[in-house]
Amino acid sequence: MExxxxxxxxxxxxxxxxxVVELLSSSFDKDLLIKRLGEIQDSQSCFYCPSKEGIQGRRDEEKQSKSDSLKQETDYLEFMMNCVVLQRHYLNRFREYLSDNHIQEAAEPEPTESSLKSKEKGKEEDANIIKGVEGLAKYLGCGKTKAQEILNSGVLKRLKIAYQTGNRWRVKKDKLDELLNNNPTALR
Known part of the structure; x- marks a missing residue:
């Protein structure tokens, strides 16, 4: 069953x-998605799902009765409970993804002299930056899904190799190269 x-x-x-890859590559109505996630979570609460305590009680009963049919039924109920837990986990991840921490970047203000100088400096820094999931996928020679998995894992963020600007990922090429040179299997 495991x-x-x-x-x-x-x-x-x-x-x-x-x-997530599709959301990143298209425009979407965030409020509508959040509403739909709430509806899904509400509908899930209508399903019977045993608790861990309920499963344990059935396991205790199963040991006393030594019934194969009770064991099979309890195994199924435990599997169902674990599936519902996983579904709730991913629904919460979507809610988190759509939270205010991932709001798109605001429109840029009119450029000033100092901002133009800053942009020139930024262009130099941009040469060392991989932009977005697609950019990372291309740089690593993998698919967008794998690149998104790598970013979702949080490894690059913890190592201060990747960061987010609004809902867009940025990855420092030199730091990523250093990581991969020191540990070629780090992102597998």
């Missing part, structure tokens, strides 16, 4: 990452 749960988690993880 292998099935792992396979289910992989499917949900792929669906989540594919959805």
């Amino acid at each position: 292998e099935t749960e792992i396979a289910y988690q992989r499917i949900l993880d792929k669906l989540y990452n594919d959805a």
Whole structure:
């Protein structure tokens, strides 16, 4: 049963990452998505889902009765509970993704002399920056989904190699190269 749960988690993880890639590459109505997530979570609360305590109680009963049918039923209920927990986890990740921490960048103000000088300096720094999920995928020679998985893992963010500007990812090329030179399998 555990292998099935792992396979289910992989499917949900792929669906989540594919959805995030699509969100990043298209315009969407954030409020509508948040509303829909709330509706999904409300509808989930209508389903019967046993608690961990309920499962444990059934396991205790199963040991006393030594019933194969009770064991199979409890295994199924535990699998179902774990699937619902995974679904809730991904729904919460979507809510988090759509939260105010990921608001798109505000429009730029009219340029001033100092901002123009700053832009010149920024162009030099931009040469060392990989922009977005697609840019990272191209740089690493992998798919957009894998690049999104790498960014979602938080490894590059913790190492101060990647950061977000609004809802857009930026990755420092020199730091990424250093990481990969020191540890070629770091992002697998």
